[in-house]
């Protein structure tokens with residue numbers, strides 16, 4: 001057992017609840033001998049595209065590869081600048097870097113997503129694309145980002161790793177740009193039993209390119225069309241994901257209920273900046289991949305919660321991308337992101353979390369600030 005009164009994730013609990021469905025699914029796949037790119041993966045792709053509201057989805061090995069292949073498929077490379085945020089996983093910028101393009105990092109707003117004004121201010125004659133990240137289950141302000149991108153003729157690729165099921169103005173995360181990328185890492189909204197990812201798109205060209213790039217550049221007749229990679233989604237993972245996709249809306253509703261409970265319990269504390277609360281009517285349907293707050297005395301609060309048996313996390317181990325000198329992007333001046341990383345803390349958030357556990361966290365936080 002983990003030893004935490006309130007752990008950060010609930011993988012064991014999840015497995016207990018799903019054991020018979022998962023074992024039956026794995027048995028079906030193995031009995032059929034269907035291991036690589038078989039019917040189960042095609043079915044899952046159809047269902048993901050339907051779920052997001054795009055024409056196509058392609059299963060890939062993880063979201064890092066989904067991003068990398070999307071950047072390449074969109075024709076971006078050497079000499080091209082791609083604007084993204086620094087408050088994201090290193091994978092977002094790595095995907096741009098490995099395609100040969102240059103990541104340009106901009107600041108976030110109070111919702112912890114890309115600040116559209118900062119995006120517009122960073123555009124240069126070399127800018128070819130923007131890569132907004134829909135962090136913590138909330139879509140970036142895509143009305144403004146799409147408007148700015150269109151005005152400047154920029155390609156839009158979405159990092160929707162944390163946002164499967166989120167909508168903005170009724171449209172699904174991942175369906176705004178030319179490509180949207182999802183992660184099925186176990187702790188994500190829809191988790192595999194290991195790694196997995198997907199690219200969604202309405203574009204025939206992107207679909208064809210990603211399909212080729214994910215499988216060694218092999219054309220349908222087996223000949224090699226270009227140098228490429230192996231970024232396939234394993235069939236057994238696809239089959240598991242297809243079963244779990246049917247449960248996703250229920251899990252996301254539970255995450256929203258937990259967020260509402262944190263909001264009700266913590267809103268009176270001036271020492272905390274909470275994320276925007278879930279709303280029933282409005283532009284944003286947020287799915288709370290994480291519950292990320294900014295807190296005064298963050299280090300002491302974190303230590304107090306640990307003592308009290310509450311497991312918390314700092315995003316990306318506590319460093320934004322421009323704060324990792326090894327990546328060579330440290331000369332970027334991002335005051336809002338710097339402030340955020342001095343204060344940020346993520347509270348436990350997963351569908352199996354009980355109301356009593358949420359209340360326990362809320363009470364300990366009140367105790368700390370008293």
Ligand SMILES: *Cc1c(COP(=O)(O)O)cnc(C)c1O
Nearest residue numbers: 062063064089091161183184185
């Ligand atoms: C998890 C994550 C990724 C990478 O996903 P993998 O499937 O682990 O490669 C990329 N971007 C963001 C914002 C993420 O949270």
